[in-house]
Structures are given as C-alpha cells and as structure tokens.
Amino acid sequence: MNPLLSRFFAYYAPYRGLFLLDFGCAVLSGLLELGFPIAVQAFIDRLLPGGQWGTIVLAGAALIAVYVLNTGLMAVVTYWGHMLGINIETEMRRKAFAHLQTLPFSYFDNVKTGQLVGRLTKDLEEIGEVAHHGPEDLFIAVMTLLGAFALMFTVHPGLAVLTAVIVPVVLWVTTRYGNRMTANWRRLYDSVGNFNVRIEENVGGIRVVQAFANEAHERELFARDNARYRSTKLEAYRIMAASTSLSYLSMRLTQMIVMVAGAYFVLRGGLSAGGFVGFLLLVNVFFRPIEKINSVIETYPKGVAGFRRYLDFLDTAPDIRDRPGARVAPALRGDIRFQDVSFGYGVGREVLSHVSLDIRPGETVAFVGPSGAGKTTLCSLLPRFYEVTGGRVTVDGQDIRDLTLASLRGQIGTVQQDVFLFGGTLRENIAYGRLGAGDAEILEAARRARLGEVIELLPQGLDTLIGERGVKLSGGQKQRLAIARMFLKNPPILILDEATSALDTATERAIQASLTELARGRTTLVIAHRLATIQNADRIVVVDESGIAEQGTHAELLARGGRYHQLHEAQARA
Template sequence: MKHLIKLLKLAKPYWKYLIISAISMLAITALNLLGPWLIRDLTGIITNIHKYPNARKMIINISLVLVFSYIARIVFQFLNSYLSHYAAWNLVAHMRVLVYDKLQQLSFRFFQDKQTGQLMSRVVNDTANFEVLIAHAVPDLFTNALILLGVALILFIINPVLAALSLIPIPFLVLSGTVFAKRILPNFREAQKALADLNADLQDNISGIREIQLFNKQQKELLKIKDKVFKHIQALLSALKLSAIFHPTVSFLSSVGTVIVVSIGGLMALSGKVPVQDIVGFILYLSMFYQPVTALSQVIENVQQALAGAERVFEILETESEIKEKPNAIELKNVKGKITFENVTFSYNKGLPVLKNIIFEVEPGQMVAFVGPTGVGKTTIMYLLNRFFDLDSGSIKIDDIDIRDVTLKSLHDNISMVMQDVFLFNGTVAQNIAYGKENATMDEIIQAAKIACAHDFIVNLPQGYDTYIGERGIKLSGGQKQRLAIARAVLKNAPILILDEATSSVDTETENEIQKAINNLAGTRTILIIAHRLSTVKKADKIIVLKDGEIVEMGTHEELFAKKGLYYHLCSVQLIDENSSLVGGE
C-alpha cells in the first residue's frame, strides 16, 4: 500500500482528471443499476397488465429512459476512459523523467555494479505498469466497489432473504482472493527482474555486435539470450498459471450463489411469496453483483504486476547518492586553477585503498603529468578532483577551497575532461563538439577543432561538421573520436583541463600535432595529463610518478630522468619497446 500511496501523491497534478473520471464512474454505475430496475418494472407491467390502464404509455416512457441512459453512458464512458488514460500516461511520463533525473544525480559508485539494460528496464518497462494501475486497476476497483454496494442495497430492498442467501459465497471469494494476491506478487516480481536481465543482455550484445561477429560467438550469445527470454516467459507463466486456477474458482463460487438464489427464489415464486418481476429483477442484479467479485481477480493481477514494478522504481528513487552537496554550498567562481591534494586516501572497496596519503600542489597555469604503471590510481585522482567519489580521508582544494564546500555544478563548470574511453553522442560532429558550451558559434566550434587537429578530417567527411557520427561515434576511427573529445573540452574553455590518455588512439604524427596544440594552451589554464606515452609529458612543469597508489617521485622530466628511478625505468622500457626518441640527446 505504501507504494500505491506514493504513486497517488505523485499523481497529484492529474487529480482533477481522475476526479472527473471518478464522477463519470459514479454516473456509469448509476446508469448500470437503472437498467435492471426498469426491466423489473417492465416485467411487472406485462405480467399484471390489467392493473395498468396506461400500460402502453408507461412502456414507451421506460423505453425512452433506457435510450437516454444508454446515450448518457456513452458520454460518461468516454470521459472516464480518456481522462483516466490521460492522467495515467502523464504519470508514467512524469515517473520516467523522475527516475532518469535521479539516475543522473547518483554517484559513480552506484553504477559500478549496474547494467545499463537493467536501469533502462526500470525507466521504461517498470513505469509502464503504472498506466495499468491508474487507468484500469484503481478505477475498476472503485467502480466494482460501488456496483457491489449499490446492487447489495437494491437486492436487500427487493428481498432480504434472497439477498442474504446470495452472500454465502462471498467469504470464500475473499479468502481465495487473499491467497491469490500473496502467491502471485513474487511471480510478477521475478518476471520483472527477468525482463530487466533480458534487456541488460540485449543492450550489451547489440553494443558489442562487432566483437560477437569477430569471435564467432553468435550461437553462444543466441543461446544466452534464448535462456533469458524463456526465464522471463516462465516467470510470467507461473503467475498466469495461478490466474488460470483463480479465475475459474471465482466463477464457480459466483455460480453457486446464483444456483442458490434461482432454486430457492423459484420455489418462493411458485408458492406466491415473491412476485415474478422481483425474481427477474433479482436475477438481473445478481449477475451484476457477482461481476465485481469476479473482476476482482483481474484487478488483483493488475495491481500486483504494477506494484512489482513500483518496488523497483522506488528502489531507485529512494537511493541516497553518495555525493551530497552541503546545504550552504557555495559557487566556485573566478577560478585561477590552483589544485591542492592534502593527505588524500581513497578506496573503492573498504580496506583496499587505491590511493594512499597523496600530497601534491599544482599552481595556476601549470601543466602537470601523472605517470606510472597501469592501475596505480592516476585516473582515480582525476575522478576525485571531479568529485565523482568522495574521499576516505584528506581534502582536495581548488584555489584553496575544499571541493566538498562548493556546488557540484560550479565544480564541473570549471573542469574539462577528456577520458580515455571517449563517449560521443549520436548527433552531428558540430553538436558533439559544442556539447560543453551553450550557444557555441560555428566559428568557435571550428577553432576548437583546429586546436585539436580535427578540422582537416572533419571537412573531408560527407557533410563536414553536419555529418552524423552514429551511436558512440561508430562511424569514426578511435583517433578521430579522441580528437573530437579534445575539441569538445577545448571549446568548454574551463580553467582546468584534464587529459586522460587523450592521445592513446592517435598515430605519432597526429599525437605530435595534438601535443603542439596542448603546449599552445599551456599557461592559459591548468592542465593535468595522464599518459603512458611518456613523450607527451616531456614539457610538463611537473611530473608525478605513482606506484601502488602512492607518489614515489615528483619533478621535471630532466630531474626525474637523472634520478634513474621508476620514471627512468619507464622511459627506458618505452625506448626499447617503441623505439622512442624520448631520451635522444639526453
């Protein structure tokens, strides 16, 4: 019930439509109750026509009232159906936006063990079930309750004895409904989870279709997807099997009540204790009386399916982000670019520190490079500077202001970052370059592309800057994608620029051009570089060497090379492996 209450609260902007829909339901219910009563009256007139001298006129009036009730019912059914769906689908849209917005606010740690397809399933599939809940299940529950109460009242007015007899199956129906509800929810919950797993694998496989074909894994992946498809179907069929048992049970119990009333009512009519028109009216109303109870099984099924989805949706909405702004967080303005790490320790998993007591300072406009073997925490330092994660201990400051004291928006506004794993959107070249700057002009886009040595290959594309690059930039080479990412970061023009292996996928000639462009930016902003190709860091003002999560060396290229420590070793290895000219003339 708590999830249902939360949903109804979130639907508050659409309550007016639901209220009109509810009023329409009341009108439909009243009109439905009117029909059998008129037929009962008609039966009384026909069976006792000698008592009604104006019987012809009465029959015509009854017919006109029936026609009016049917026309009115069409109008109210339209209002009920359209407005309930209007409110429901708007709620679905609102919930999808809420869940997506919440996902954007969650820290990187949340996504570490989540699959994209599973999260997509929560945003799209689980929220879609709310339409069934708001437009069908809840209105049906409301309508059926009204019909049940209305018919029960009329039945007792017509004949209290027969009405009491008709209630005999009700306790059994309620008991079976309760058992059904408890048994079916876990099955729908499992079906929703299985659907999310299927979506996750589909998303992975479609994204990795080239690798699947390259390694001839089509059959293996087909069997995996087939397994996930049938797991979802089996979970769904388990729930539907319970429904297939429950629905006939409800119908049988309803039929028992009808048999009781027909047999006893018929005997009472034969003995003259009950008028014929009352028996006719009673039987007509009795079919309406059991209809809501029979429909209850479908309502329960819809509610349980929707609530299974609601559990998964609210699990996301109620997740607390690890990264939280302070209530009095300040705007980071007029940034010069000074960066200070003071005794920073951090671990992704408790007890396994990735960074240990990191201490360094970067002056405004300096170019600082971070080098070291793979997995020593170089990229983690950049993530921490962006506050994608929070520290275990220590502090990080920009212009002597702790980044935990500033708003996340202002922090990210002042940092541009080119990651090793470049992500581009399915848009044009120009749109991707301009992503980091609102209302960027074409001249600014072209200038950024030239700085990133991307302009020449862009103008040779089929539509130049208006060329669509496909999902994740699939139509471009690795080097082209990285140059677009660099252009995007340059155009943002933030006072701090981070390049995480930004030249790892380009050829040596292009790397040299990009390095010249970076050198031209030197002094205009603070530049942090992570590089395995040590030729790209020779001109850095400071080189920080890491090993096992700790800083082991710090200095200029010349100073570190002269020490003949880890940096010297890394340079020597590259000289041998890559025939690098890094140490030429040293």
C-alpha cells in the same frame, strides 16, 4: 496510511481535477448500472399489468436516455482516466530520469544498463495503468458490492442472505491467487531486465562477439534467459487460467442456486415475477466487481511490483551532491591542493592513502607510473566523480565539497583515452562542450583541434552522422573531436587522461600539438603512458602502489636515478 500508498497518491496531487472528473463519472456510471435491475423490476411488476402502451414506450425511452448518458460517462472515463494515468506515468518517468542523472559514478560501476532501461519504460507503463484503474476500480467494486447487496435485501431478504453466504466462497477463490501473481510478476520483470541487459550488451559488443566468433555462446546465454522468461510467463498464465475459470464456475453456480431458490419463493408467493428477474439481474451486477477484482488481480500486482522497484531506484541516495549552502565557484585560477587524501572504491583496500600534492595555477603536472597505481583515480577526485574518504581537495583555497557540482565541473575539462560520443552529428557532438554554441565557434574549435580539414572533406560537413558512439570515426578523429569540445568549453583546469595512449606514434605526435595548444594558460593534469609526451611538463609526479614516489622535472628526475629513471630506461629500450 501505508507509506507505499501515500507516496503513490502524492502523484495524483497535480491532477486533482482530472481525478475528480474521472472518478465522479465512474461512480455515476456505477450507480446507473445498479439502478437498472430495479427499473426492470418496476417495469415488470407495475407497468406490464397496467398494459398502457404510452407509458411503456415512455419508460423504454427514458431507459434509452439513461444508457446514452452512461455511454457518455464511459467514454469520459476511458479517455480522461487514461489521461490521468499517462500524466502520472510521464511525471514518474521525468523524475526517474532526473534522478538517474544525479547518481554518482560509483552507482553506474555496479548497475546493468538493461535493467535501468526496463525500469524507465515497462515498469512505469504498468504503474500508469494501475494509477488510472486502481482507485476507481476499488471504490466502484466496494460501492457496487454493498449497493447491490442492499438492493437485494429490499427485494427479498431471504434470497439476499443466501447469496451473501455463497459469495465469500467466490471471493476467496478469486483472491487467493493475488499474492502468487505479485511474486510472479516480480520475477517476470527481472527476466525482462535480463533480456534488456543481454540485448544491450550484444548490440554494444557485437564487434567483440563476432571477432571472437562467439555467436553460439551468446545464443546459448540468450536462450537461457529466454527459457526462464517463458517458464515464468507460463506460470503466470497457469495461475490466471485457474483463477478465471474457477471464478467463472463459482459465479454461474451461484446464479443457478439463486435461480432455483428464487423459483421456490415465487411459487410459495413471497416474490413477484419482477422481483425474481430483478434479483437475478442484481446477482449479475453483484458479480461485476468480482470480475473486476479478477482483472485487478492481473494488473494491480504488476503495478505494485513496478512501483516498489521505482521507489527503490528513487530512494538510492546520490552520495555526491551539493552540500546545503554550497557556493557557486567563482572563475577558478586553478590552485589545486590534495591534502592528505585517502580513497578506496567500496570496502576493499585503499587505492590512495594519505596523498598530498600542490599544483600551482597554470602549471602542467604529468602523472606517470605503472598501470593500476591510481593516477586516474587521483584525477577523478578533482571533479568529484568520486568523493575522498579522507583528507580534502581544495581549489583556490576552497574545499571542493563547498562548491556546487555544476560550477566546479563546469570549470574542469577531461579528455580520456576512450571518448564517449553520442550517435548524432559532428556538430552536436562538438557542441556538447558548450550547448548552444554557434557554427562559427564550433568550426573554430574544430580548426584548433585540427579537425577542420576532416570536416571540409566530408560532403555533409558538420551534419555528418558519426554512427553510434562514433563508430564511423577513427581513433585519432575521436580524440580530435574530444579536444574540439574542450576548446569550446574553455575550462581553466584540464585533465588529460592518457588521451593519446591508444593511438599510433605518428597520430599521437600530431594530436600532441593540439593538446599543447589546449593546455596553454590552463592548469593541466596529464596522465601519460609514453614518457616522451610529457618531458616538457613543469613537473612530473611518479605514482606507484605506495603513493607519490618522487616528483620533479624530467632532468631532475633523470639525474636522481630513481623510479622515473627506471621507467625511462625501460621505455627507451622498448
């Protein structure tokens, strides 16, 4: 089977019961529709001439009963069929979100949020729709086409052959638009993605937009996307208009031709009145699947385009993941070794080349050096946010690639310059350090991060909403919140990446006290911009473009008169 199809049908497996119910009812309903023209034929040819009212009323009642049954079947198909669709959609969305979370930083370096949002919402909705209607519509269309033709043949072979000659023309007219529609829907989805990206970036960056008074520029960019979306959609409607009206015309033409030809056969005596009416009704039944094909032409390409994009996404392999046989890390002491480590982002030049460095358990090591030298990069290799391309990193003697990601990252805490906060309450944001922490622990962590007084002054305390990404907090408060998270998480290894660089010196000094307390008893890697903040580190490592330039204590490095000495002088003068 086509791999796309087989992957699609795999999603039906858990819902076999629902599928059979939906499918069975739909097929039964299709059969009842097929039987109706034959019933009418019998009614006209056999019951009418007899003129017995009792039988006629009885037959009418029987047909009503059949229609009531069919109504019930259609209700089942509408409700449980859609349930099947939404179940599959939900499962796909769950899978996509779970996959999203396994993807490494490098994936997100190159992706647009709005596109991803589109995939998880609109795309999957369309797939769900096809998952419900697709197989059922297709099967019933084929069944009705063949069934109706067989019945026509029994009524009048000559007329049936005539119809069979005309219908392929109708089919050709309606299906030739299918491929063009698929291509068009793909383009349409991409433009919806572009929309999402624009709106996302504008809402997130509205402060920048307004600060630069660049609203008109943004409107123009948006107008361009908007226009592209409009023209793609118009193209879709143009195709749709052509295909629906042409197929309408060809259907009606067929019916009229069949009617005139049928009249000829009636007059010549080869066709009864009932057969004539029955045949015309059969032609209608015959066309229903073709109409259905029209609606399938509308929904199916959307679903296929969406499903392809969904698979593309799902097939993006997370290249940083647990190795087969990866061990859960025991409680780490924090003996960290970078052994001949090389790394580069993508194909470009290497950012780190043959770097070696040993860090003892409990040691505080500071990294200083020019911006862009690779300090952040070096530290992000330790939690495996990026993977070394050469050499290895070990913790307590174990290659970090032999440990499970969760157990490794669970024991490393990172505080960065820009803290990402979620738009909930203070409580939720602090508790992100250890989900499920109680209020007493949260308040204790807040107190140690010197966030206690802030919380006490707030009328709603821990329940205070901090705004999207924490916009209602000051820079210093955000950092304190990040530190409170770390007190809760309590990891043996800590990375402080310019945690206070964005703050004024007074705030920095105040937060420094919390950081010193946080670092106590942990192996700590500090990246610092202002040298004054790391003078007491056990060791200072100077990183520059060539790698590790020199290392030692503050006093040793000053005495050496090298790179550190230069940096120190430069900052003292400033």
